Amino acid sequence: MSAAAPHRISYLEPYLSRSAPAPTLLKMLVGAQLAGIRKDAGVSQQEAAREVGCSSATLCRIEAGKGRKPAREETVAALLRLYGADDYETSVVLQLLRRASQPGWWQRYDSRLMPEWSERLISLQEATTAIRTYEVHFVPGLLQTAAYARAVTCRGLPMASPAEVERRTELRMLRQRLLARPDAPRLWAVIDEAVLYRVLGGREVMREQMEHLVEMSHRPNVTLQVVPLDLIDASSPGMPITYLRFPAQDLPDIVYLEHIKSAVFLEEPEETQEYRLALDRLADESLSPRDTRELLQETLRKRYA
DSSP states (O other): OOSSOHHHHHTTGGGGGOSSOOHHHHHHHHHHHHHHHHHHTTOOHHHHHHHHTOOHHHHHHHHHTOSSSOOOHHHHHHHHHHHTOOHHHHHHHHHHHHHHTSOOGGGGSOTTTSOHHHHHHHHHHHHOSEEEEEESSSOOGGGOOHHHHHHHHHHHOTTOOHHHHHHHHHHHHHHGGGGGSTTOOEEEEEEETHHHHSOOSOHHHHHHHHHHHHHHHTSTTEEEEEEOTTOTTOOOOSSOEEEEEOSOTTSOOEEEEEOSSOEEEEOOHHHHHHHHHHHHHHHHHSOOHHHHHHHHHHHHHHHOO
């Protein structure tokens, strides 16, 4: 008897032929399927871990899709046998696992430029259907020009060598390619009005950045809004937020909160819902996309022409 409902496996088949690698997404999908099949089979995590010879903590990481490397194929195959998965289920899950081992373009960067939390964010963004972001200090990374990104890097890492600054800028520009893909995610960005007036890199850099924001605001998959400075009692959380949503029905929304040298990923619905509501309030209080574009154009004329 099959341990998993057929629809839960069949909807995963398109991920087997994705042109763009998304190892983190695939690891999460494998983990979600293993957890679902295990529960359908009535096996606890502790029992499963004991039967295949791994710790409960290891199995928990596998089911959560955590870690830089995918789970070992022998371990996943043993778990599927234990749960009574049929040949079709086993084939799809193991194919997903093998594709999860294929490196993404960003993995050619060394760990100094790409710590695990940064690598995870990029891999997740490559696999999203929607990205919502709020920025209080800078233009969102996916909307930055190269010159602006270079200025942000120099400000944040004043001791970085010119070569490192260029490498980081290159990485930022490559990340933006996902917005131009045929299956590009929808980006909904809300920024504080002060960002438009905070000069980074000089007025020419800011002029180019404002022009770029106006251009990006016309894209069908980009929604851009500004929180006005004169808004009374704004519900600004005072910190950047990135909210990620995925096409797979088994995967939770994820909130990404970045610190100076680390980051936090929130996945529990009780936590992510609070941030989604905060972003909803910010969007309601912000200028409309049309009014935002007019403000950008006015700022360009008055401050950076």
